[in-house]
């Protein structure tokens with residue numbers, strides 16, 4: 427296995443897709459490159475799946491679902507395979523970590539922790555495979571047994587983004603496989619390699635061919651999957667714009683769909699809060715992943731009485747953030763993921779200036795000569811932001827924080843909820859009553875009090891409004907990968923009157 431630095435040799439490594447248990451190039455031979463945003467050099471080449479490849483992957487997943495060893499496997503056998511996958515992951519954390527850093531510039535100190543957590547997700551959902559059960563329904567009908575069973579949906583297409591390629595995939599993969607589904611995975615075109623490296627472990631763990639397939643490509647490949655009649659559910663994570671397109675495709679044939687989409691989450695600071703803790707929480711909420719997280723606390727709503735002091739403390743700490751090589755464990759903020767994202771973030775900074783927001787720090791590519799080649803954007807804070815500005819309403823997905831003043835609780839709730847998104851929110855207060863009032867009134871799928879960006883595989887996660895549909899993680903997640911079937915059994919005399927079966 428190559429070490430970290432072996433991966434940065436300048437050599438471009440070739441990868442293939444996994445379809446029906448075979449490692450394949452694209453049927454028409456097309457490929458594309460993965461670019462390291464720190465060196466800005468290509469380091470890997472992967473197949474660009476054709477429509478025929480997508481079709482082959484869906485057909486393989488369908489066959490594996492309907493016949494073959496997977497279809498007749500007992501829950502305990504599926505659980506064993508998931509546990510084996512977890513064990514293999516524990517032995518492969520280094521490579522899976524480094525590949526993700528190279529693909530998207532994500533900090534090694536963050537992605538390392540994420541990869542270490544993947545095995546726990548496998549073990550948690552392995553347990554669920556064995557404990558997923560229906561109910562006996564106490565129907566008030568004589569001589570009748572009525573119960574429900576939870577059955578797998580069928581072929582799941584998992585379409586994932588680039589910001590946390592494996593974490594976000596595992597939120598889908600573990601519950602889907604635990605419930606007995608088969609899968610076709612389409613990773614982001616920015617980060618295809620980590621999923622292909624991971625795919626080697628499915629074979630090693632003993633998953634039958636066709637249970638998990640991986641096709642690589644861009645939005646066209648994702649759209650081909652979303653529109654494929656053989657796909658029973660599309661589990662999508664990505665932008666709200668693409669999510670709407672996936673939902674439209676799914677609606678044509680009433681395929682199941684789950685959507686984990688964008689956000690513009692408020693982080694609300696009351697004057698009674700532990701201010702030093704709140705400063706750290708706001709910084710962690712926006713800059714820890716270079717702002718490239720769906721749940722970024724990109725709007726800091728700060729009470730007017732503390733705005734000046736709070737802004738000064740934020741700016742002072744932000745100026746000391748260590749920007750650098752994402753593979754260096756000392757680095758606190760890395761690059762943005764790709765050229766398109768870099769241009770988009772800088773454009774939003776110009777938009778904010780033109781709207782009249784005050785640039786308090788950052789706002790450009792760093793001047794440090796050591797940082798010239800990488801796709802870096804300085805951590806940026808804008809003051810004097812009004813909530814109706816584009817910079818406060820649109821998702822930047824980069825290291826850009828808006829400071830918005832509020833006067834009281836009602837004002838904070840009004841501003842926080844005045845958004846088309848509803849993914850997450852933070853509240854900083856030492857008043858327990860206020861904390862409860864606020865968590866009730868905020869329209870967001872997750873609300874943190876005196877903390878930010880905590881998630882766990884056992885805790886449901888998802889968005890309200892245009893931030894998504896459905897929940898991932900926890901018990902809710904596995905239910906979302908099943909259909910409920912009701913079964914009625916007559917234990918009595920049967921139907922006596924065909925025109926009144928209830929008689």
Ligand SMILES: NC(=O)c1ccc[n+]([C@@H]2O[C@H](COP(=O)([O-])OP(=O)(O)OC[C@H]3O[C@@H](n4cnc5c(N)ncnc54)[C@H](O)[C@@H]3O)[C@@H](O)[C@H]2O)c1
Pocket residue numbers: 585586587588589590594612613614615643644645646647648649650652663664665666668669671672685686687688689719720721821823849888889893894
């Ligand atoms: N809510 C969450 O849990 C969550 C988590 C992480 C990221 N996100 C969101 O993801 C976005 C960033 O990721 P991105 O830039 O990769 O998003 P994106 O929407 O551009 O792409 C996501 C995936 O969808 C594919 N795709 C794009 N258009 C498609 C279409 N029309 N049909 C089918 N597939 C399509 C892409 O190839 C990629 O694999 C942000 O908006 C972020 O908020 C949400």
Ligand SMILES: O=S(=O)(O)c1ccc(CO)cc1
Pocket residue numbers: 540589590593594715718719720721881882
């Ligand atoms: O991709 S992110 O949006 O940063 C994200 C959020 C939560 C988790 C928890 O595993 C992982 C990635």
